[in-house]
Amino acid sequence: MSIEEEGRSRDDQRHAPGLYDGLSPRVVGLVPEGPRSSIAEIGGMLELLGKIIWSAVRKPYGFWAESLDYFFVTLRRSALPMAAAIFGFLLFFSLVVVIFFSQAGAVSLGTAYLFQYGFRAFTVFVVAVVVSGVAGAALTTDLGARKIREELDAMTVMGIDPIRELVVPRAISLTVLTTLISLPGLAVTAVGLQLGASYYGHLSAADFYHSLFSSLSPLELYSVLINCFMLGVLITTVCCYKGLNAGGGSIGLGRAVNQAVVISYVALFVFQLAYNAIFLGLFPELGRVR
Amino acid sequence: MSQDASERSDTPTTRESLDDARKAMEKAVTNAADLVRYCGRSLVQIPMTFRLYPSEVFAQAGILIRGSGPVIVALVAVLAVQSAVGGHYIFDTPGLNSYAGAIYSVALMRGLVQVVFGWIVAAKIGCGVVAELGSMKINEEVDALEVMGINPVQYLASTRAAAGIIVVPFLFATGLLVEFLAGYVGSVVFMKTVSAGGFFTYLYLFQNFADFAIALTWAFCTGVMCILVATYYGATASGGPVGVGQATARSMVVNLVLISTLAVVFAQVFYGGNANAPIGN
Numbered sequence: 001m002s003i004e005e006e007g008r009s010r011d012d013q014r015h016a017p018g019l020y021d022g023l024s025p026r027v028v029g030l031v032p033e034g035p036r037s038s039i040a041e042i043g044g045m046l047e048l049l050g051k052i053i054w055s056a057v058r059k060p061y062g063f064w065a066e067s068l069d070y071f072f073v074t075l076r077r078s079a080l081p082m083a084a085a086i087f088g089f090l091l092f093f094s095l096v097v098v099i100f101f102s103q104a105g106a107v108s109l110g111t112a113y114l115f116q117y118g119f120r121a122f123t124v125f126v127v128a129v130v131v132s133g134v135a136g137a138a139l140t141t142d143l144g145a146r147k148i149r150e151e152l153d154a155m156t157v158m159g160i161d162p163i164r165e166l167v168v169p170r171a172i173s174l175t176v177l178t179t180l181i182s183l184p185g186l187a188v189t190a191v192g193l194q195l196g197a198s199y200y201g202h203l204s205a206a207d208f209y210h211s212l213f214s215s216l217s218p219l220e221l222y223s224v225l226i227n228c229f230m231l232g233v234l235i236t237t238v239c240c241y242k243g244l245n246a247g248g249g250s251i252g253l254g255r256a257v258n259q260a261v262v263i264s265y266v267a268l269f270v271f272q273l274a275y276n277a278i279f280l281g282l283f284p285e286l287g288r289v290r
Numbered sequence: 291m292s293q294d295a296s297e298r299s300d301t302p303t304t305r306e307s308l309d310d311a312r313k314a315m316e317k318a319v320t321n322a323a324d325l326v327r328y329c330g331r332s333l334v335q336i337p338m339t340f341r342l343y344p345s346e347v348f349a350q351a352g353i354l355i356r357g358s359g360p361v362i363v364a365l366v367a368v369l370a371v372q373s374a375v376g377g378h379y380i381f382d383t384p385g386l387n388s389y390a391g392a393i394y395s396v397a398l399m400r401g402l403v404q405v406v407f408g409w410i411v412a413a414k415i416g417c418g419v420v421a422e423l424g425s426m427k428i429n430e431e432v433d434a435l436e437v438m439g440i441n442p443v444q445y446l447a448s449t450r451a452a453a454g455i456i457v458v459p460f461l462f463a464t465g466l467l468v469e470f471l472a473g474y475v476g477s478v479v480f481m482k483t484v485s486a487g488g489f490f491t492y493l494y495l496f497q498n499f500a501d502f503a504i505a506l507t508w509a510f511c512t513g514v515m516c517i518l519v520a521t522y523y524g525a526t527a528s529g530g531p532v533g534v535g536q537a538t539a540r541s542m543v544v545n546l547v548l549i550s551t552l553a554v555v556f557a558q559v560f561y562g563g564n565a566n567a568p569i570g571n
Contacts, residue, residue, distance in 0.1 A: 088550025254421025
């Protein structure tokens with residue numbers, strides 16, 4: 001009996017499980033290629049998110065100054081386009097609907113509804129879309145460029161954790177940015193609606209703000225902040241993952257940015273649907289105008 | 291000298307920061323002029339493109355339909371379902387249930403679908419075009435085309451713009467149909483805000499052909515503009531792989547701002563003086 005045969009028969013008898021012999025690898029093997037790669041991608045994103053949170057929570061010091069710097073840089077670089085995109089969208093949104101409500105003669109009643117619906121669905125939405133398109137794409141470019149130039153590998157070789165040094169400050173600053181920028185977004189929504197209501201519906205500002213503030217509750221503001229925070233985590237994770245996994249030269253980086261933005265949008269749309277359904281289902285009385 | 295410069299940059303005087311601002315503004319204006327000139331050139335050459343490279347135009351159109359169509363339509367459907375959920379709680383409490391169909395023909399069809407369509411076109415088609423053309427530019431394939439006597443604007447930019455002109459209206463019309471159907475599923479089947487008959491009554495009561503024509507024009511301008519801007523940023527990418535990534539991100543920024551600006555202009559031009567609603571008429 002040759003050595004190979006002996007080895008094989010011993011394997012048959014004991015069947016020592018190899019690395020890929022378990023049940024889960026076999027199940028994974030049954031999944032077709034398309035879904036498997038997207039599931040693997042989602043898994044990679046969750047793993048990255050876990051690493052970021054673990055790294056930030058275990059040693060919560062040393063990156064705050066850099067986060068602040070990065071926050072400032074992002075804000076200085078992309079404040080103007082973000083403001084233009086958000087303000088333009090909200091202005092247009094309020095124009096269209098205020099015109100319609102004024103035709104129906106319900107401006108004074110309608111604007112409060114409009115504001116609730118507007119900020120719940122669209123302020124949060126446009127903030128997230130613009131942040132992921134402007135700041136998220138820039139983040140993916142930044143990390144992807146480092147990956148392509150092999151700076152990340154160099155850092156790893158030198159014993160520096162790229163996630164700790166590069167990703168954590170950026171992730172924190174982008175999440176905080178998404179959360180905080182919803183507040184000026186809300187203010188812009190209110191002012192845009194008021195301008196539209198006074199221009200098209202001849203509603204006085206006092207009436208508008210009275211009906212607005214009498215039908216708002218703090219819970220809604222908290223909900224917007226929580227929603228934006230979650231969206232910030234989502235965008236950050238997708239953009240960081242795509243940046244860290246960029247590869248394949250120039251087209252690879254362009255494609256990474258493309259995919260980061262597209263995946264952020266898809267994830268954001270689906271997440272918003274789920275969030276609104278759950279939040280409104282839990283607090284249905286929020287739609288009431290008092 | 292360099293030390294001098296760094297000391298000065300720490301505490302910029304008013305004159306220096308004014309100079310910086312002026313330079314930045316000059317650069318922005320120059321870029322915008324370049325962008326407009328490039329887009330104009332690629333638009334002017336579209337008839338010639340149809341004569342010279344029809345197969346390339348239709349190949350690009352096929353890529354748009356197969357690669358980007360499903361994502362665009364799916365996201366528009368998600369938008370409609372989300373509006374159904376939000377609209378249910380807004381319309382249900384005061385007892386306006388029967389008007390739920392108007393959400394889709396007023397709030398969404400008069401701009402929101404077009405803007406969201408524009409976002410997705412900018413992200414999916416636009417960024418893809420920038421990545422593709424930018425890497426061609428970096429790998430000097432564009433120069434090679436020029437050496438071979440092929441006009442790169444005609445062959446690369448105009449073909450994509452022409453493909454967009456062919457595909458975008460149909461893609462948007464499909465998206466609109468899917469929006470109505472998804473709205474039906476959301477409002478009638480899931481949320482049970484309104485009955486099927488009530489849904490379709492108010493859905494079609496609040497729109498007419500003018501609305502559809504406006505929506506189509508709006509989406510057409512938005513979509514084609516996104517593709518044109520993307521071809522410009524792809525064609526002017528420079529500075530290695532990093533440059534391609536930066537050009538992709540920058541095209542996204544410009545597209546987002548332009549989509550919002552265009553939305554304000556279109557809303558004011560088409561609906562500013564005339565709400566086109568069956569109320570009080």
